[in-house]
Amino acid sequence: MNTLDPARFQLGVVDRSRPFLPESLTPLAHTPSYATLPPAVRLRYNQLFASSYHEQFIFLESMLAGPILPALTQRFAAEPLADRLRRFQAEERLHSHWFHLLHQASEPALYRDNTHFFVTAPPFAQRLFDYCARRPEKFPFVLWLAMIIEERTLPASREIIRAAATLEPHYVALHRLHAADEAGHVSCDAELIRRLWPALSPAGRLLNRWLFVTLLREFFQVPKRAGWAVVKQLAREHPEITPLLPRLRREIHALAHRSDYLGTIYSRAREPRTFALADRFRELSRLEQELIPAAVGAIV
Ligand SMILES: [Fe+2]
Ligand SMILES: [Fe+2]
Known part of the structure; x- marks a missing residue:
């Protein structure tokens, strides 16, 4: 079978009576207020969050x-790795195409030509990402x-498949x-990091480590801008929850300090290959403690 065949994903009518993701993957489900929300609001939150996740x-x-x-x-043009990277690139283009098709079918009011409705990086951060992404040899933190993030999709998809009958x-x-x-x-990613990271100067490694941890925490860990944009969209569709917004915001922010929640996103148990590779480099050996700060207090 041609794994680059776009027709492998066929869209029919999206069943909007079902959740799109297991609740465990959605941040609001980890807050105290979630259980008090009406079932229809919880369902809609789940569906909207799925789009921001994608x-x-x-x-x-x-x-x-x-x-x-x-x-x-x-x-790496002269090496067999170049062919794998071309394939990797084609697969990513196909994934984005499929996710966007699914969004257009599920949320036609939110997605037309725009691939992003909830996730927006501030202009400075976007410029920083663009600058570094064009120079991955100097900034291999983009590969970390x-x-x-790619390894995180593996345990997440296992949870999705386990809950398939309800989704x-x-x-x-x-x-x-x-x-x-x-x-x-x-x-x-691991092979590229093994090739590129050791070639960095000590200062380059520290800068890349800082960029990796800072940008991961800011944009891809606890829900911040996009996570809150989902709740605001939910309130537009269900205005009855508007009085709850200050409390929901406090509870979502509090997730950043809950090691039990943070451990459901990035942890040695969930992304073992990334953490094992980080262990090989002294400057990244405390990665888990940096991503789950409360765990430091728990260990001490
Ligand atoms: Fe992908
Ligand atoms: Fe990927």
């Missing part, structure tokens, strides 16, 4: 298929970002297709 994938996939992988394909079937089907490619991407 928008993060599209953001990363666009960086990979756009500047990062073409630059590295050139860098890719690796940990919207197109969402399950797409996550199944996506995860099948992502395992290979994690291997490519």
Whole structure:
């Protein structure tokens, strides 16, 4: 079977009576107020959050298929790795296409030509991402970002498949297709990091470590801008929750300090390959403690 065949993902009518993701993958479900929301509001939150979750994938996939992988394909042009990188690039383009199709079918009012409705990086951060993504040899932190986010899709898709009987079937089907490619991407990321990271100067490693941890925490860990944009959209559709917004905002912000929640996103148990690779480099050996700060207090 041609795994780059776009027709492998076929869209029918999206069943909007079902959740799109397991609740465990949605941040609001980890707050005390979630259980007090009416079932219809919880369902709609789940569906809207699924789109913002996929928008993060599209953001990363666009960086990979756009500047990062073409630059590295050139860098390794004389090696067999270049063919794997070309394939990686084509798969990411296909994933973004599929996610966008699913969004257009599920949320036609939110997605037309725009691939992003919830996820927006501030202009400074966007320029920083673009600058670094065009120079992945100097800024291989972009590959650490890719690796940990791509590896995260593997346990997440296992949760989705376990809950398949209760979820919207197109969402399950797409996550199944996506995860099948992502395992290979994690291997490519690891190989690229093993090649590029040791070539950095000590100062370059520290700068890249700082950029990796800072940008991961700011944009891809606890829900901030996009996570709140989902709740605001929910309140537009269900104005009855408007009086609850200040409390929901406090509870979502509090997730940043809850090690039990943070451990459901990035942890040695969930992304073992990324953390094992980080262990090989002294400057990244405390990665888990940096991503789950409360765990430091718990250990001490
Ligand atoms: Fe992907
Ligand atoms: Fe990927």
